[in-house]
Amino acid sequence: MSVSPLPDAVARQYASAANLNLRASLHEKYSVNPQGFMPWLFGQYIIRPGDSLLEVGCGNGSLWKGRLDRLPKGCRLTLTDLSQGMLDAAREALGTPDFVTFTQADIQALPFPDACFDTVIANMMLYHVPDLDAALAQARRVLKPGGTFCCATYGEFGVSGFLAKNLAEFGVTDALNHSFTKRTGVEPLRRFFGDVRWAEYADALEVTEADDVADYLYSLTGMANLDPARRPAIVAKLRGLMTDGVLRIPKEYGTFMCRQGI
Numbered sequence: 001m002s003v004s005p006l007p008d009a010v011a012r013q014y015a016s017a018a019n020l021n022l023r024a025s026l027h028e029k030y031s032v033n034p035q036g037f038m039p040w041l042f043g044q045y046i047i048r049p050g051d052s053l054l055e056v057g058c059g060n061g062s063l064w065k066g067r068l069d070r071l072p073k074g075c076r077l078t079l080t081d082l083s084q085g086m087l088d089a090a091r092e093a094l095g096t097p098d099f100v101t102f103t104q105a106d107i108q109a110l111p112f113p114d115a116c117f118d119t120v121i122a123n124m125m126l127y128h129v130p131d132l133d134a135a136l137a138q139a140r141r142v143l144k145p146g147g148t149f150c151c152a153t154y155g156e157f158g159v160s161g162f163l164a165k166n167l168a169e170f171g172v173t174d175a176l177n178h179s180f181t182k183r184t185g186v187e188p189l190r191r192f193f194g195d196v197r198w199a200e201y202a203d204a205l206e207v208t209e210a211d212d213v214a215d216y217l218y219s220l221t222g223m224a225n226l227d228p229a230r231r232p233a234i235v236a237k238l239r240g241l242m243t244d245g246v247l248r249i250p251k252e253y254g255t256f257m258c259r260q261g262i
């Protein structure tokens, strides 16, 4: 099966795990919800002994790191990503237990038979996919009847919107790709899955080092043209937005849980 290329900016962004790790570290350091998004997501999935699980766009495998031993007996996990660099990072993070396989694959053309997975997961990636309908059709095709498609994404009122609103004078725009969000994802999902629910993860950032936000900003795909010379002024502006040394930034994350329904 052919693997279509990632758009250039996305391919550059995910050539290695560096950008993803940098942004994850801001969330790890400053999120007010102590649970963490990945542990929360893992807790949303209903996994039974012997289930077959597929994650597409698995990135560096962080959903499973430290949690593989919590999978019920007899489960099989297939991890896929279009980027070989990401798959390498996932393999390094998780090792190679015999119930886990790693496959380079595009969600738009999955190299798996029909109806072979109990759960398909596509977290924080559907907004990158050029043909969303093809991706959703593939997710539905490889799901067993009664299986669940889980896809985490962000909402419009989060970090990116906050940065665009407060740093517009530096040319910072809303770098968020709006093609698959908490709001724009509902309608396409409903065309493929009869039962579509949203579960929200309540959180915010309370940042004490403005430099960390600047690092995050410069790592974003949409900010590739942001002038590095403006960085000190951006940091100063962020410091000015702090109250008692804390910059509070909203977050909006959650996951859709979809079934084919009746």
Ligand SMILES: C[S@@+](CC[C@H](N)C(=O)[O-])C[C@H]1O[C@@H](n2cnc3c(N)ncnc32)[C@H](O)[C@@H]1O
Pocket: 006, 010, 014, 020, 056, 057, 058, 059, 060, 062, 063, 080, 081, 082, 083, 086, 105, 106, 107, 108, 122, 123, 124, 125, 128, 129, 130
């Ligand atoms: C933001 S990362 C999310 C990684 C992981 N799911 C997570 O939640 O941390 C997006 C991932 O999707 C992958 N990706 C982008 N387009 C893809 C496609 N068409 N098929 C499969 N993976 C894709 C990227 O290589 C990247 O690893």
